[in-house]
Amino acid sequence: MGSYFNFFINYSHVRMKISSIQAQEILASGGYPTIEVIATLEDGAQGRASVPYGASAGTHEATVMTDGDMTRWNGKGMLRAIDNITQKIVPVVVGMDAYDQRKLDQEMIRLDGTPNKASLGGNAILAVSVAVANAAARSKKTELFAHIIDTYQTGVSLHTLPQPMVVAIEGGKHADETTDLQEYCFSAVRKNTSVVENVRMIMETYHQLAKVLKENKLSTNVGNEGAFAPNGIPSNEAPFGYMLEAIKRSGYKAGEEIGFSIDAAASEFYAAGKYDLKVEKRQLTAAELITYYESWLAKYPIATIEDMLAEDDWENWTKLKVIADKYKVPLIGDDLTVTNVDRLQRAIDSNAISAILIKLNQIGTLTETVDCCMLANRHGLMTTTSHRGGGETNDATMVDVAVAVGSAFIKVGPTRGERVAKYNRLMEIERIVNNK
Secondary structure, three states, X not given: OOHHHHHHOOOOOOOOEEEEEEEEEEEXXXXXXXXEEEXXXXXXXXXXXXXXEOOOOOOOOOOOOOOOOOOOHHHOXXXXXXXXXXXXXXXXXXXXXXXXXXHHHHHHHHHHOOOOOOOOOHHHHHHHHHHHHHHHHHHOOOOHHHHHHHHHXXXXXXXXXXXXXXXXXXXXXXXXXXXXXXXXXXEEOOOOOOHHHHHHHHHHHHHHXXXXXXXXXXXXXXXXXXXXXXXXXXXXXXXHHHHHHHHHHHOOOXXXXXXXXXXXXXXXXXXXXXXXXXXXXXXXXXXXXXXXXXHHHHHOOEEEEEOOOOOOOHHHXXXXXXXXXXXXXXXXXXXXXXXXXXXXXXXXHOOOOOEEEEXXXXXXXXXXXXXXXXXXXXXXXXEEEEOOOOEOOOOOHHHHHHHHHOOOEEEEOOOOHXXXXXHHHXXXXXXXXXXX
């Protein structure tokens, strides 16, 4: 292993004060602003962070504070959140020890004083949290993932790295006039294959999928996440057929080398106790929807399923998990759990999930994110760390977090700079770990 493993040096007796915090608006992938923060430490080390937000977001997520000023950015500016950083957070955190990330995050949580960070904005708090973590890693002359492992004592060995879960076809709130379900992904299921090889295999298959869609007279336009968003798909099941054909044409084996992952984002098509599948012109009860899903599990090489029911439909999540367990398919909570230890604990206690999706901005600090992952790990639940659909940035912190907590996958779209930045960082980490 390389010299980056100097995180084994004991920094517990060393302090490194935060000397300044700067904040500004930058553009996110949806063409609206987000926050970027630059943290500078007393030794001159700097860390930069920009925070994403989702087009499709669970109601229990941390607050994304926007201005509401319709004369500017259609109300989606972030100057209020930036003012909270400069006027409320900076006076408290400047002078604090950047190496004590947990204390820093706890102080910002205390300063906010609300359960969902509605006072300061989860976006404001997270930008500072992650910028300071990046600065601390630079100060220690180590990689961010190594700094996180050291800071939180995650116990991750780095013998295995997260593998790609690549969004291939997107619908729901991420695209117009396509599937009711939000994401259909290609996932690497051969764990002993390198990240680089798995990325290559899946991207080759993604390019074959373009040809398959064209042959079926479907467009290859892309949605929020850089994946295909063809309108006119005849059913929510049809994408599986196109994806199977793409795997076959690529020369790979479905279920052995590449599998499918589904994110239904079912809260988006749930109302008044029914699930409204507009593409198929029918409304289903939870029991009927579970039966529908089971037919897919029986027919297709599905590796994971996520948010297949609404975010507060707790009773039916437990019923779906019985079915998922029968087919040995991890059932991932996202809107259900929102990277929140309390909701995750409820899901564990009610046996509602076997895996959890992790998004830093859902909870709003690095510490709370890692704590959620560690709770999942202690209970044998798989973690998958994810991008956001509506407003992503080139910041690749989510990848370092995924590595540091031992996530099985990172879920990211296949094209656009803010998406491929994540895969490039993951492949870079693999080279670092392998000392290449």
